[in-house]
Amino acid sequence: MSRTTDEAAVEAANTAFYEAMETGDFEGVSALWLDDGATPITCVHPGWPVLTGRGEVLRSYALIMANTEYIQFFLTDLKISLAGNTAVVTCTENILSGGPPEDGAELGPLVGQLVVATNVFRHTSDGWRIWSHHASPVLADTDDTEETGAPGDDEPRPDQA
DSSP: OOHHHHHHHHHHHHHHHHHHHHHTOHHHHHHHBOOOSSSOOEEEOTTOOOEESHHHHHHHHHHHHHTOSEEEEEEEEEEEEEETTEEEEEEEEEEEEEOOOOTTOSSOOEEEEEEEEEEEEEEETTEEEEEEEEEEEOOOOOTTSOSSOOTTTTSOOGGGO
């Protein structure tokens, strides 16, 4: 395969992963994860510990899908890096989600969240499969942060102590 073809295939697999999440397609999500019997998969959802192995990872997606009435991903800042049979996709997940309705309401409350994600894929005989997913929340700006600084900028670095 050419580099351009590989990049397109990786992007298609990445898109299929998010589309399966949006539609609650657990089988689709499961099929996109690496399953070679030898390589443990890993996943970090925002605020969760590291999950390792198909059982833990897929249970987490089943749990998320069971407790999320609505979810939509708007991916931005998508970048793909290829190295042999491995691909790294980085992106920003602009997420809109909602839980079950409360107190007889027709829809549950919708919540927006900004998350940066790294998805590592491996090429297999079945196509590109997710080896690892790591997502971290993007923290909102606070009044404690100067426009050009970050929290803790006023603290000396170890090499300045």
